[in-house]
Amino acid sequence: GAVVSQHPSRVICKSGTSVKIECRSLDFQATTMFWYRQFPKQSLMLMATSNEGSKATYEQGVEKDKFLINHASLTLSTLTVTSAHPEDSSFYICSARASSSYNEQFFGPGTRLTVL
Amino acid sequence: AQSVAQPEDQVKVAEGNPLTVKCTYSVSGNPYLFWYVQYPNRGLQFLLKYITGDNLVKGSYGFEAEFNKSQTSFHLKKPSALVSDSALYFCAVRDMGLTFGSGTRLQVQP
Secondary structure: OOOEEEEOOEEEEOOOOOEEEEEEEOOOOEEEEEEEEEOOOOOEEEEEEEEOOOOOEEOOOOOOOOEEEEEEEOOEEEEEEOOOOHHHOEEEEEEEEEOOOOOOEEEOOOEEEEEO | OOEEEOOOOEEEEEOOOOEEEOOEEEOOOOOOEEEEEEOOOOOEEEEEEEOOOOOEEEOHHHOEEEEEOOOOEEEEEEOOOOHHHOEEEEEEEEOOOEEEOOOEEEEEEO
16 A cells, blocks of 8 residues: 655754654655644644645744755655754654545654754 | 544543544535544554545444534444554544544543
């Protein structure tokens, strides 16, 4: 089936540094990828939608200059958390939608970011 | 805006008993509804979806859900719960991405 990977699975960084998270669709092409954020014991909140070769669309309240998204190919999207602060600590989950299946998203395993 | 609501934070059932996890939706137009399950510190696993067609949708691991238009509900069900079903369950509706409900923690007791 469709597999989405994320790297790294876990990252700890110092406040003020930048962290890049990769999301890859392993066995299908994804024209659209989504980035979600999940706080402890809470639901997932959509942060942004990225389409291959174009700028990401950010949800209201999400700072585009802080959360940089690049969807450079049909199998890779990256999320860079710039100048990370402790309040950015969260579980970040990506999903990918296959070109052939508008209705279904396949989720990555998530990346736990801890900012000290 | 599309939204889903999960009225129960937690559901407890005994192993072998039927389980129901509730979800109601609010959408404009035709709803595209999903159920996902999340195990600790992991991403989401797809269980099932309703796009169109039969109101009773069968999914993975023996789960099913019934789409009820008059009650705007999409409850998740399983005839006989397993301890391994214990996890966090999310109902979702397709918007641009997916809009998720608040989640329901299912605890199946041996």
